[in-house]
Amino acid sequence: MTNNVLQTLVEMRGIESNYVDAWGKPATIAQSSKAKLLNALGYDTSNDEAVVAQLDTEASQYWQNPLNPVLVTRVSETLQFPLRLPIDLVNDTYTLVLTTESGQQFTQTITPVDTQLINVAELDGVEFQEYVAAFDQTVEPGYHRIALFVEGDEEELAAMRLIMAPDSCFMPEPIKQGKKIWGLSVQLYCVRSETNWGIGDFSDLSRLVKEASANGADFIGLNPIHSLYPANPDACSPYGPSSRRWLNFLYLDVTAIEGYQDADIQALVNDTAFTERLAHARNTEYVDYGAVSALKLEILSALFKKYQKQHLQKSSAQKKAFDAFIEEGGESLNMLAVYDVMQEQLKQEGKPSWGWPVFPQKFSEFHKPDVAKFAKKHAARVTFYQFLQWQAAQQLEAANQVAVDAGMTIGIYRDLAVGVSEGSAEIWGNKDLYCVDASVGAPPDILGPLGQNWGLPPMDPKRLYEQGYQPIIDLFSSNMASAGALRIDHVMALLRLWWVPKGDHARDGGYVYYPVDDLLGILALESHRNQNLVIGEDLGTVPDEIRGKLADNGIYSYRVFFFEQAEDGGFFSPSHYPVQSMSTLTTHDMPTLIGYWHCLDLELGRDLGLYPTEEILSTLYASRHDNKQSILDTLHGHGSVDDSVGRDVEYTGMTEALNFGLQTHMATGSSALLSLQLEDWLQMDKPVNIPGTFDEYPNWKRKLNRNLEDIFTDDKLTGLAGRLTQARRDASTDK
Incomplete structure (x- = not known):
């Protein structure tokens, strides 16, 4: 199978090919891993033909649905959404009905061809066009519904959930x-x-x-x-x-x-x-x-x-x-x-x-x-x-x-x-x-x-x-x-x-x-x-x-x-x-404060085989030693502990004064x-x-x-x- 065909599906399904790891270095996802992730998502990646067929099926499903399943928008944003129809129908007039969760209804008419065209596709010899539909009504935050009707027709052509959200989360x-x-x-x-x-x-x-x-x-x-x-x-x-x-x-x-x-x-x-x-x-x-x-x-x-x-x-x-x-x-x-x-x-x-x-x-x-x-x-x-x-x-x-x-x-x-x-x-x-x-x-x-x-x-x-x-x-x-x-x-x-x-x-x-x-x-x-x-x-x-x-x-x-x-x-x-x-x-x-200070977590990790090599463990011990000294320097520098807490990590264990000092330092x-x-x-x-x-x-x-x-x-x-x-x-x- 060619990588290009697989990559199209990888990108469509939001699988990342490259990322930055915990050490700040670029990392790459293996091609085999990407294929397995697609398999987990239900795709057949055994050959190019299978992948192309699945891409075609999903494209067809997208274009044959006039409205998306759901739209999430914010109160400060213009209420607009994509509308897809065969080219033969884009000159017709439609009615949009917005029903709020409290039961209020607002209507608006739209002729797709009079709005902004954003995309075009051909399915089985039929051209489909995608436009930007807009609703001028101001809507309160909540879970609402938008339905699409052919003007004068009582039968619903399509419907979409509308989730109107505040711009940010609640704060006391x-x-x-x-x-x-x-x-x-x-x-x-x-x-x-x-x-x-x-x-x-x-x-x-x-x-x-x-x-x-x-x-x-x-x-x-x-x-x-x-x-x-x-x-x-x-x-x-x-x-x-x-x-x-x-x-x-x-x-x-x-x-x-x-x-x-x-x-x-x-x-x-x-x-x-x-x-x-x-x-x-x-x-x-x-x-x-x-x-x-x-x-x-x-x-x-x-x-x-x-x-x-x-x-x-x-x-x-x-x-x-x-x-x-x-x-x-x-x-x-x-x-x-x-x-x-x-x-x-x-x-x-x-x-x-x-x-x-x-x-x-x-x-x-x-x-x-x-x-x-x-x-x-x-x-x-x-x-x-x-x-x-x-x-x-x-x-x-x-x-x-x-x-x-x-x-x-x-x-x-x-x-x-x-x-x-x-x-x-x-x-x-x-x-x-x-x-x-x-x-x-x-x-x-x-x-x-x-x-x-x-x-x-x-x-x-x-x-x-x-x-x-x-x-x-x-x-x-x-x-x-x-x-x-x-x-x-x-x-x-x-x-x-x-x-x-x-x-x-x-x-x-x-x-x-x-x-x-x-x-x-x-x-x-x-x-x-x-x-x-x-x-x-x-x-x-x-x-x-x-x-x-x-x-x-x-x-x-x-x-x-x-x-x-x-x-x-x-x-x-x-x-x-x-x-x-x-x-x-x-x-x-994480370890408790005592566990951290006395490296009990590193001891447990060693005993449980969590560290692949002795070199990694030694590095962690050395880093912990340096960090503890820096913590003592920080606490004394800010006056968060008194002289009952030592200044040299070689001679300073975790005590109540150090424990409580760390907590008040954070406060x-x-x-x-x-x-x-x-x-x-x-x-x-x-x-x-x-x-x-x-x-x-x-x-x-x-x-x-x-x-x-x-x-x-x-x-x-x-x-x-x-x-x-x-x-x-x-x-x-x-x-």
Whole structure:
């Protein structure tokens, strides 16, 4: 096959041929990798004829549709769009009908030949022409519809979704006026308390919000709280969920659900065997997801039966509210509940059940007739899993209301994972959208010299467009619920994603581009609708074009102290960070402050074989040594630590004074938001996650080393909170 023919298809589908790597050097995508990426997108690349035929088919589909599936435009832009017709019809007069989501209608007539001609093509001997159609009506932000009619004809010729978006994302007024704030970030499952069942829950979140706000914090940042796998609880990565639209039921506080205090439920939870299992779940160093899941499902099942008999089988207010929740959740909620029941049932029968790829063929896709029969047969259990989602949404909203009542500037901020795992319900319910023969990952970089493969099949950008962007709208909207901000993990995904063909090494992937301007417009619209500030995690190999677009769209950059270095190795003062950013010291993918300072991450990486050569590891050790000295120089130079902290890295270990000094140093900076990990407040040494590992390390399981009830009674920690609050006030420009 000739490279030119393949390259045409490569460019048409947004596959990048060249990019700049993490070291600033030009890199090229191999021809074989590009062919495999096209295969993952559903193309036959075996010969020139097959490629040309597919190009012709797509061109024909484009020209035979008068309107595009969807148009995303901004309120400040002229509302115009392409209109395609055979040449015989371009002299006719047409009516455009714009229907807003509120039901208003506006009409306009158009004769294509009287407008601007922008393109011409010939299909089977027929000439098609493409013109620029314009609509003069001013339209409010929202989801609207434009239909095309032949003048005088009632039959619709074509229709297009119109998404009218604000020019930038929502920003809270205090932030806009220059207020600098700080908050704590936490992996919710890590939280220990005297009352939870071995995993942090939404009641713990409410308490954390209340206590943190009373000590000056303006937000609590969460890990993704997406739905995982009830029947496979050890698949616990929050970044490899089953559905990103719904919540992880394990975060439910079972004791807060109506009926828990009833005698029969109390008899279950006070049973000796149950209390022993509960004690084990609470006392383990790492979250025992299997134990927690078994405990909660046992009692939740019993509670649901009581609730169903008392409320859901009657015409009660609770039934009306639950029915409304189910109706609003629509197919997505029903699909997830059916999936959870099916996985549970297959596991009980001893059949393969880890995900839809191993389900029986008749159950391999949600829309199959046998799945509908299964759902009907197991309707009560399907309703149970819908009930869990309802309760989870209510408990999360209760925590959010605590933040609102406390007057926090942001309150809860949620985290949107970049994808779902291969065996997820989200893919099971929309097979056309996902490319399961590829995975999202990252090319080799400084922290991950082998590259990364995250096992998350990517969305096909063309299918997303053809579906009117509804899947991404649903993701943004649902993850902004009960929150004041949304952090988008790997925000470069809005521009491009590193796709790794199935079975290949991570380094042998390639970048596939997405319709970034459309996605940013939708994000801005949902941001305003949900009153959410948006933070984009823009770490790793980031092209300059996305940073500029993010800033222009009001999205807050992510600035990690350890990555903010000048060419001479010195660390930039936080006072030089962009105002439109959230700064932090560490993240869930990094070592804690103690781990960093004592090189515990490098030791672990060596033991786990993450570094290809001893030379790479030696270079990292040498670089870490130099960086630590530069950090000491920076802290002393800015007066952020006193003389109890040494000036020579050879003799200075991580101490409380150095730890707290780093945190207050960050608080003096110019970033509007400062996020600090609760682990660093507690001076912990073990990381919560080691990128590039699967079962070599207990990722996503390590708990905090202290109970929540003890944290804000510690004078040292409340003193730190007071210093952070004062430093943020001093740095603010709204005084």
